[in-house]
Amino acid sequence: MSNKLTHINQKGHAQMVDVSDKQVTIREATAMAVVSMKQSTLELILSGSNAKGDVLAVARIAGICAAKKCWDLIPLCHPLMLSTITVEFTPNEKNSTIEIKTLVKLDGKTGVEMEALTAASVTALTIYDMCKTVDRFIKIGEIQLLEKKGGKSGHWISDTQQSKRKLENA
Template sequence: MDFTHINEQGRARMVDVSSKTDSERVAVARAVVRMQRKTIELIKSGGIKKGDVLAVAQVAGIMGAKQTSNLIPMCHPLLLTSVNVEFTIDEDNNCILIEAQVKTTGKTGVEMEALTAVSTAALTVYDMCKAVDRWMEITEVQLMEKDGGKSGHLKRELD
């Protein structure tokens, strides 16, 4: 089996994508932050002392996507053409669903950037709310959809 991120000496390398054709690439990822009911109420009412939780987490998610190649060693630096981070408050399940869509036109996909966006946004929600809810859980960080490149369009089937 050939490993694309290992060179002939068995050491790490960044994959050479120079021969690939540029194409539009899109990836959607999501994460869930589970919390106490009172934490959701504080977020909704603006009662968290650190500020507007979802506004800050949205900017953090965008920044995270832009910094992916600095955080994940084998990721290529990409010119992102769009990053959108959205939140859905699910009061029935005491959680916030975070979804990020990332786009580029290039030689490699943006799955890692989308996953980094939702992870960074979720960590920011945790950081801003930990004073009132230390036992929040960040769960279900997963790629939901990708499009572009050799593998084409793929979408996760939900149960």
């Protein structure tokens, strides 16, 4: 891995990375976020009783839209033709949390890590927005890249994901 900053040119100015010489490969990234809330808020979400409507359905759509618009939100990201975006939820009633897991994939010349992270972040923000009238102390945390595949740097798995897989396979 190079220590050279790819988004800075020789004059020190910001630049979009030139990917024209890169090979097209299948690229995939998985990210997560965790939303913590009061038990009563989680119960409203899971029962579909929230006054603003189906929180998880709206949040899923928001996350998908965010991944598609990542290039418009994050400076120097490339506009990409994404082939799939998924947003999944794992509620944890014991801890009053919802884990969000996003997957973004394409055949292209640049990775999709930022798209997966943007999807996870906006999904979490949407849950907050949909529930803020009943719980102003919702916390959004643990936003992180879990895994990436494809491209020159190959396959990478976070410590969090590796630990989770070891527990699942034990």
